[in-house]
Amino acid sequence: MAEEIARTASASSSVLRAVLDADRVAALKRIYQFLKDGKDRILAANRADMAAAEKANVAGPLIKRLDLSKGDKFDTMIQGVLDVAALPDPIGKVQFANKLDDGLDLYRITCPIGVLLVIFESRPEVIANITALAIKSANAVILKGGKESFHSFAAISELVREALADTKIPSGAVQLIESREDVSALLSQDQYIDLVIPRGSNELVRSIKNGTKIPVLGHADGLCSVYVNEDADAEMAAKIVVDSKTNYVAACNAMESLLIQRSALSTLLPAIAKALTEAGVTLRATDEVLAALVAAGVESNGQALIVPAADKDFETEFLSMEVAVTAVADVNEAVKHINTHSSKHTDSIVTPSKAVAETFMSGVDSAGVFWNASTRFSDGFRYGFGTEVGISTSKIHARGPVGLEGLTCYQYRLLGHGQIAGDYVGAGGSKEFKHQKIEL
Amino acid sequence: MAEEIARTASASSSVLRAVLDADRVAALKRIYQFLKDGKDRILAANRADMAAAEKANVAGPLIKRLDLSKGDKFDTMIQGVLDVAALPDPIGKVQFANKLDDGLDLYRITCPIGVLLVIFESRPEVIANITALAIKSANAVILKGGKESFHSFAAISELVREALADTKIPSGAVQLIESREDVSALLSQDQYIDLVIPRGSNELVRSIKNGTKIPVLGHADGLCSVYVNEDADAEMAAKIVVDSKTNYVAACNAMESLLIQRSALSTLLPAIAKALTEAGVTLRATDEVLAALVAAGVESNGQALIVPAADKDFETEFLSMEVAVTAVADVNEAVKHINTHSSKHTDSIVTPSKAVAETFMSGVDSAGVFWNASTRFSDGFRYGFGTEVGISTSKIHARGPVGLEGLTCYQYRLLGHGQIAGDYVGAGGSKEFKHQKIEL
Numbered sequence: 002m003a004e005e006i007a008r009t010a011s012a013s014s015s016v017l018r019a020v021l022d023a024d025r026v027a028a029l030k031r032i033y034q035f036l037k038d039g040k041d042r043i044l045a046a047n048r049a050d051m052a053a054a055e056k057a058n059v060a061g062p063l064i065k066r067l068d069l070s071k072g073d074k075f076d077t078m079i080q081g082v083l084d085v086a087a088l089p090d091p092i093g094k095v096q097f098a099n100k101l102d103d104g105l106d107l108y109r110i111t112c113p114i115g116v117l118l119v120i121f122e123s124r125p126e127v128i129a130n131i132t133a134l135a136i137k138s139a140n141a142v143i144l145k146g147g148k149e150s151f152h153s154f155a156a157i158s159e160l161v162r163e164a165l166a167d168t169k170i171p172s173g174a175v176q177l178i179e180s181r182e183d184v185s186a187l188l189s190q191d192q193y194i195d196l197v198i199p200r201g202s203n204e205l206v207r208s209i210k211n212g213t214k215i216p217v218l219g220h221a222d223g224l225c226s227v228y229v230n231e232d233a234d235a236e237m238a239a240k241i242v243v244d245s246k247t248n249y250v251a252a253c254n255a256m257e258s259l260l261i262q263r264s265a266l267s268t269l270l271p272a273i274a275k276a277l278t279e280a281g282v283t284l285r286a287t288d289e290v291l292a293a294l295v296a297a298g299v300e301s302n303g304q305a306l307i308v309p310a311a312d313k314d315f316e317t318e319f320l321s322m323e324v325a326v327t328a329v330a331d332v333n334e335a336v337k338h339i340n341t342h343s344s345k346h347t348d349s350i351v352t353p354s355k356a357v358a359e360t361f362m363s364g365v366d367s368a369g370v371f372w373n374a375s376t377r378f379s380d381g382f383r384y385g386f387g388t389e390v391g392i393s394t395s396k397i398h399a400r401g402p403v404g405l406e407g408l409t410c411y412q413y414r415l416l417g418h419g420q421i422a423g424d425y426v427g428a429g430g431s432k433e434f435k436h437q438k439i440e441l
Numbered sequence: 442m443a444e445e446i447a448r449t450a451s452a453s454s455s456v457l458r459a460v461l462d463a464d465r466v467a468a469l470k471r472i473y474q475f476l477k478d479g480k481d482r483i484l485a486a487n488r489a490d491m492a493a494a495e496k497a498n499v500a501g502p503l504i505k506r507l508d509l510s511k512g513d514k515f516d517t518m519i520q521g522v523l524d525v526a527a528l529p530d531p532i533g534k535v536q537f538a539n540k541l542d543d544g545l546d547l548y549r550i551t552c553p554i555g556v557l558l559v560i561f562e563s564r565p566e567v568i569a570n571i572t573a574l575a576i577k578s579a580n581a582v583i584l585k586g587g588k589e590s591f592h593s594f595a596a597i598s599e600l601v602r603e604a605l606a607d608t609k610i611p612s613g614a615v616q617l618i619e620s621r622e623d624v625s626a627l628l629s630q631d632q633y634i635d636l637v638i639p640r641g642s643n644e645l646v647r648s649i650k651n652g653t654k655i656p657v658l659g660h661a662d663g664l665c666s667v668y669v670n671e672d673a674d675a676e677m678a679a680k681i682v683v684d685s686k687t688n689y690v691a692a693c694n695a696m697e698s699l700l701i702q703r704s705a706l707s708t709l710l711p712a713i714a715k716a717l718t719e720a721g722v723t724l725r726a727t728d729e730v731l732a733a734l735v736a737a738g739v740e741s742n743g744q745a746l747i748v749p750a751a752d753k754d755f756e757t758e759f760l761s762m763e764v765a766v767t768a769v770a771d772v773n774e775a776v777k778h779i780n781t782h783s784s785k786h787t788d789s790i791v792t793p794s795k796a797v798a799e800t801f802m803s804g805v806d807s808a809g810v811f812w813n814a815s816t817r818f819s820d821g822f823r824y825g826f827g828t829e830v831g832i833s834t835s836k837i838h839a840r841g842p843v844g845l846e847g848l849t850c851y852q853y854r855l856l857g858h859g860q861i862a863g864d865y866v867g868a869g870g871s872k873e874f875k876h877q878k879i880e881l
Contacts (some may be wrong), residue, residue, distance in 0.1 A: 015780040019803040050714050096530055099825045105814060107824055115806060195836050205742060210654055216837040224508035237859035242678070244861030248868055339556035340455040341600050344756035351859075363533075365460040366555055374857030377868060384547055385539045396554055396850045397656040398838040410836045412572075413824070414802050418813030419791075421684030427689055428817060 006143060006176055008194035010116040013173035014141035018113050022090035024169040025136055029086035032136075035164035036079045036129065036157065039071060043307045044070050046156035047125060054149055057431035067150055069125050073255030078126035081388075088387050092139050098439035102425075102432065104418040106439060111409045113139040115195040116197065118187055120209065122201045123147030128157050132175055134390060137175075138408035141174045143183050143194070188213035196408075200391055203318075218407065220394045222318045224252025224344035225376040228335040228354035228361065231265040237373065238269055238351045239276035240331075244375040245349065247280050251320050253392060254347050254379040255371075257286075258315055260335050263328040268291035274299045275325065279304040285310040285328040293328075315342045332357050336364035346394055347379035347401075368394065368401035443626030446583060446616055447633035450556045453613035454581035456554050456776065458870045462611040465576055467595060469526035472576075473759065475604035476519045477570065484510050486596035487565060494589055495537035509565050518566040529829050531845045532579050538879035542865075542872065544858040551849045553579040555635040560625055560649065562641045563587030568594050571640075572601055572615055574830060578641045580849035581614045583634070585624050589640075595624055609718075610754035630651035636848075640831055644759075647744040648679055660834045662786035665692025667817040668801065669713065670792035671705040678791045679716035684815040685789065687720050691760050692830060694787050694819040696808075698755055699724075700775050703768040706733035707849035715734035717764065718746040726749040726766040733768075755782045772797050783807060786834055787841075797867065808834065808841035 036043065047069040054064045069075050073421045096109040121127050128146055135142035147155045149269025158177040163374040164377030165172055178184070187194065191214045199206045201221045206219035226432065227245050229238045245256035251434040261270050266289070274284060275293055294300075294307055314325035315338075329335045332350070341347050345368035351382050369379040379402065393399045399407035424430035487509040494504045509515050538551040558673070561567050568586055575582035583644045585827065586594045598617040605612055609659030611661050616625070627634065631654045639659045640648045646659035667685050669678045670841040685696035701710050706729070714724060714734055726734065734740075734747055754765035756780075769775045779788050790801040809819040819842065821829025826844030833839045839847035864870035 015777060015804065015806060018806060019776075019800065021643065052800050101818070101823065101825060112803075112806075204624070210738075214650055216835070218738070234859070238529075240859060242859055244863045248861070248863045335456060336459075340451075341718075358856075360459065362852075363552075364455065366455060366458060366552075367852065369853045369855065371855040372857060373859050375861040375863075377542070377862030378545075378855055378857075378860070382867065383541065383862070383865070383874060385541060385874065393658070400850055401853050405460050410840055412802075412807065413809045413819070415809065415811040415814050415818055416750070417812060417818075419674070419680060419813050420817045420818070422817030423615065423681055423684045423688045425823070427822065434825065 003183055003190060006178060006183070007187060007190035009173040010141040010143050011193040011248070013171040013179050014113070014115045015203065016171045017139050017141055018115075020139060022092065023140060026086045027131055028165060028168040028170045029082055029130050029136055030409060031133070031168060032161055032164040033079050033082045034197065035160045036082070039160045041157070042073060043153060043156045043160070044075070044311055046152035049152040050125070050150050059149065063123075063149070066124055068212070069153060072178055073165070074126060076135040078129050081126075081130050082133045084136050086434050088137060088405060091137070095441055096411060098441060100435055100439050101415075102420065102435050106416045107418050108414045108416070109411050110414055111440060112150050112412045114408055114439055115140060117142045117192055117196050117198060117408065118145070118147045119143070119198045120195050120205065120400065123149040125150040125153035127159070127200065130388070132161055132390065132422070134405060134408060135175065136170060137253050137284070138405050140408055142176070143187060144175070144177045146435040152306060164180050167188055167432060185212060185241060188215065190217045198391055210351045216398070218391060218395065218399060219401065220253060220346070220392045222344040222394070223255070224257050224316065224342070224345050225254060225320050226258040226260055226339050226348045227376065228260040228329070228332070228339070228348070228350045229262065229265065229269055229351060230354065230357050231262040231333060232353055232357075233265070233351040234309065234353065235269050235272045239273045240352055241373070241375050243276050244279050245377055246277065246282055246324050247322065248375070248377045252377065254376050255320070257317065257319055258322060258342065259324050259326045261290070261326070261339060263330055266290065266328055271297040271299050274307070281317070281322050282306070283308060283322060283323045284326050285314045287328065289328050290326050318344070322339050330390050332360050333364070340364070340366050344394060345396070347371065347376045349376050350396060443623055444630060446623070447556070447627060447630035448614060449613040450581040451581050451633040453611040454555045455613050456611045457581055457590040458555070458578050459607045460579060461598045462532065465579060466526045468605060468608040468610045469522055469573055469576055471608055472572070472601055473519050473522045473603040475600045476522070479600045480515060483527050483593065483600070483829050484515070488590035489592040490565070490590050498770050499589065503563075503589070505591070506564055509593060514566060518569050519572050521571045522573045525570070525577050525828055528845060529816050530576060533575070535881055536851060538881060540875055540877040540879050541855075542751050542860065542875050545860050546856045547855070548854045550854055552852045554775050554850050555580060556633055557582045557636050557638060557848065558634050559583070559640065560585045560586070560624060560645065560656070561587070561598070561639045561760045563589040565590040565593035565597070568597050569642065570828070574828065574845060574848060575615065576610060578845050580848055582616070583616070583627060591619065596731060597675070625652060628655065631655045632724055634749070638831055656772045658831060658833055658835065658839060658843065660693060660786075660832045661785045662784040662834070663695070664697050664756065664758050664782070665694060665786050666783055666788045667696050667799040667816065668696040668769070668772070668779070668781050668788070668790045669702065669709055669792060670772060670794065670797050671702040671706065671709070672793055673705070673709060673795075674793065675709050679713045680814050681789065681791055681813070682713050683720050685817055686717065686722055686764050687762065688815070688817045690762055692817065694816050695760070696816050697757065697759055698782065700769050700778060701730070703770055705781065706730065706768055707737060710734065711737040711739050714747070721748065722746060723762060723763045725754045727768065729768050730766050758784070772800050773804070776801060780804070780806050783832055784822060785836070787811065787816045789814060789816050796840055
């Protein structure tokens, strides 16, 4: 069963990879139209999911997330398909070209990865987004969504297949699977599946990484830090720190650790700490930081918003109104602290000094290294990618917010006129390679 | 032990990533000088390896491969260090830049991957090459070489450490390990090691992939095909096919399967088959191809150079003077055959038709897709990369021959002036992003 699904996806990928962008766009427009016309059918299936969730005593906020009829959720979902269709074609872009010899030209060209296995949560609108991303990037996709939205997924996926019937996209290019058993069986199909993309919790990502040889594009924790250098403007520092921490505490790009230069404990820390506690943030501070706060008269007003830090606080993704605070000697110690404790997601420095910022950005080994900006900007939409496949904390292939480009790889195309290696030096002949860059 | 090695590498990487190219080049020149001055010491250690191999009854050709004193092997080895030093700096290159808003600029910049674990065979000169590649790309490296060259590795690695003592490169950036036990323990250090590069046999690569969660940059089989379209020039086709097969049969870019358009079985096949058998190649042919050869009077002259093919022959990496031959209806069937049977390494088409070649190249899912050229050109030196880290049959991160670029990833640097996400749409504010491409 799993092998058949994977083989079907692989065979479809072999056809899909050569389908032109115009035909991929036409298919996406057709999907948009079918979903639009099938609104009643989808919403009926969605009501069945909600009824089942109520019956199973699923929590109220979760049921609300399932509801496709709320506000403009449905229209936003189908508009997203058109938005992805309108993005530039990610396939067939020439990355570079080398003339190896006269009439022997090498091109490196973007191409689809092949077969994607995407495992996602229960929000029913996600399936339309992933389907659009896969088709736009000419990848075949196997979809597995959370079971709470199963009826909605099935209805959307049936409409997608109906829409694809009269297009250049092979019908096996988009397959929906139902059970967890299928997922674990598919994770062993590394001869057919090229990339697994888990979109959900850290636990989901970790358990998938443990169970497969297929490369996984997923994010682990988001343990982001802000470092405030002694020469920082107090107001700017407080603003960035508060936004990084409080703008959306459950986000992976929220700040979890605050580092402050030791020499600024009496000058900058009080204002920053005050701004944080006024915003309702609990500071988990080292002894040194605690002492500085007491000396400066910053108190937690009986709300216990300033408490001693434990070592593990600097390796904790709070995802709540809490932050670990420590002092460091200088930017070099900040870099060392971050490279040791952070999850290599996004870290920011506040300083007016270009030299200090450069030391920070070239030293910190994270996907995002920011200078005088909130960590919350680390996001595909804010980066201007038009859409987001996910956020990767891997250092291989794609890093940070991943746009459509993350669903591509490349091929080398060598265009010759009958040349053979045996005529060239190193393989038995005497001809020399020219190796001249071809300007594009 | 393994954890300490990995942690040392990780800490060294944190320093090394910020070292400027000029300082990395200076360190490589110093390594060159120390190896040059230490020639006697290295050759003495090398003689100890050869004596041990003789005592252990290692085969003659293998002992020859160990010998660093043969011809210009030593000089070539140390010259390679200078050659890598002279390559363009792969770090700090701006890949693209987006203006998110006034004074809020996003840059994507190449950076080192971090910590590499490189496992390689016994040729003693390889260690100098890998050390040079790692330092040039600002990556820390843990080296494990085949045990037959242990004394040579140890001598070279001691000289490298001595050379690095007075440079900007931290001493823990290059570490040599000895035992297989260390390797398996290191393969579980995924919190410190970012990439494993096995340079050796398929078996080595496969066993490593099975034993680690760390991404592996390695090649599996090289099962390359040449497809001859009916309109091909017979002489060109024969030349490309013979070179692809015979130029170096043990190479991963050698042809293992020959596909010929059915309509050309009587026109093109005889000349190609004759050229192959004259070169001493055994054709493992399907019934249909056998019949065509008999009809055309191509015989194997009693040498049994034309034999029936078994199905598995089309999935076999012969690495010898043998080739599996089959007929296909047209280019589309050739694409399908290759995508089903090949190892996605390199495949070539012979045809004068641009349209047919385009169908082939956009349909075949291989790292190299060649038009009228031998598969043997699939090689980092021939591609003009200056050096080769390895050849990747992965579709993630780096594909095909991998140059220094394969040892880099990227970071997003966001340069702001105190901006916070909360001021922008989508995060609670009303400011719109500008998202304008910054021309570089």
